Amino acid sequence: MRGKFITFEGIDGAGKSSHVEWLAETLRQRGLSVLVTREPGGTALGEKLRELLLSEAMHLETETLLMFAARREHLAQRIEPALARGEWVICDRFSDATWAYQGGGRGLDKAKFLALERWVHEHLQPDLTLLFDLPLEVARERIVLANRVLDKFEQERADFHERVRQAYLERAHANPSRMRVIGADDSLENIRKQLEVIASSICS
Numbered sequence: 001m002r003g004k005f006i007t008f009e010g011i012d013g014a015g016k017s018s019h020v021e022w023l024a025e026t027l028r029q030r031g032l033s034v035l036v037t038r039e040p041g042g043t044a045l046g047e048k049l050r051e052l053l054l055s056e057a058m059h060l061e062t063e064t065l066l067m068f069a070a071r072r073e074h075l076a077q078r079i080e081p082a083l084a085r086g087e088w089v090i091c092d093r094f095s096d097a098t099w100a101y102q103g104g105g106r107g108l109d110k111a112k113f114l115a116l117e118r119w120v121h122e123h124l125q126p127d128l129t130l131l132f133d134l135p136l137e138v139a140r141e142r143i144v145l146a147n148r149v150l151d152k153f154e155q156e157r158a159d160f161h162e163r164v165r166q167a168y169l170e171r172a173h174a175n176p177s178r179m180r181v182i183g184a185d186d187s188l189e190n191i192r193k194q195l196e197v198i199a200s201s202i203c204s
C-alpha cells in the first residue's frame with residue numbers, strides 16, 4: 001500500500017522543524033517506516049540549489065523555477081519511490097511554501113505557480129499539511145533568541161513575512177481537508193498534544 005505524504009509549513013521561526021523528527025518517531029513507534037526530508041533540498045542537487053536559493057539575490061521567476069527544479073528532482077529521486085515502497089514521507093516544506101513565499105511574499109502571478117505545480121506534481125498533493133501559525137513578532141523573537149545567521153528570506157522585512165503568513169492562511173482556508181492549522185504560539189508540550197491527536201487520527 002502507498003505511504004502517506006505529510007508536509008510541515010509556516011513562516012520562518014514558526015517552530016515546525018522542532019516537531020518534524022518527533023512526529024517521525026511517533027509514527028515509527030506505531031510500526032511505520034518514515035522518511036524525513038526537506039525543501040528546498042532533500043537530494044544532493046537539491047541541497048546545492050538550496051545553498052544558492054537561500055543566499056543569492058535573483059529574479060523572482062528564477063527563484064520560483066529553481067524551487068520547482070529542486071522539487072522535481074526530490075520527487076523523482078526520493079519522495080515518489082519512498083511512497084511507492086509504502087513508506088511515509090514527512091517533508092519540511094513543499095509547494096505551499098512556493099505559494100506563500102514567492103506568491104504571497106513576492107507577488108508571483110498565481111497562474112504561473114499553478115502551471116508549475118501542474119507540471120511538476122499534477123497527480124500528487126500531500127495527504128496532510130500541518131501549518132504552524134503564529135504572530136510574526138513571536139516567530140521573530142524565537143529567531144533572535146536562537147542567535148543564528150539569517151538567510152536571504154529571514155532577512156526580508158516584516159511586511160514580506162506578514163504577506164507570507166496571510167498567503168498560507170488563505171491556502172489553508174481553501175484546502176480545509178488537506179491543511180490543518182496548528183496554533184504555534186504555545187509551548188512545545190502543548191503543540192505536541194495537538195500533533196498527537198492528529199497523529200492518532202491519520203493512523204486509524
Ligand SMILES: Nc1ncnc2c1ncn2[C@@H]1O[C@H](COP(=O)(O)OP(=O)(O)OP(=O)(O)O)[C@@H](O)[C@H]1O
Nearest residue numbers: 011012013014015016017018142143146186187188
Ligand atoms: N513552541 C516553542 N516555544 C518556544 N520556542 C520554540 C518553540 N518551537 C520552537 N522554538 C524555538 O524557536 C526556534 C525556531 O524553531 P524551528 O527551527 O523549529 O522553527 P522553524 O519553523 O523550522 O524555522 P525556520 O523555518 O526558520 O527554520 C528554535 O530555536 C526553537 O528551539
Ligand SMILES: Cc1cn([C@H]2C[C@H](O)[C@@H](COP(=O)(O)O)O2)c(=O)[nH]c1=O
Nearest residue numbers: 012039040067093094097098101102153
Ligand atoms: C520550499 C520553499 C522554501 N522557501 C523558503 C522558506 C524558508 O525561508 C527557506 C527554507 O529554509 P527553512 O530552513 O525551511 O526555513 O526557503 C521558499 O521561499 N519557497 C519554497 O518553495
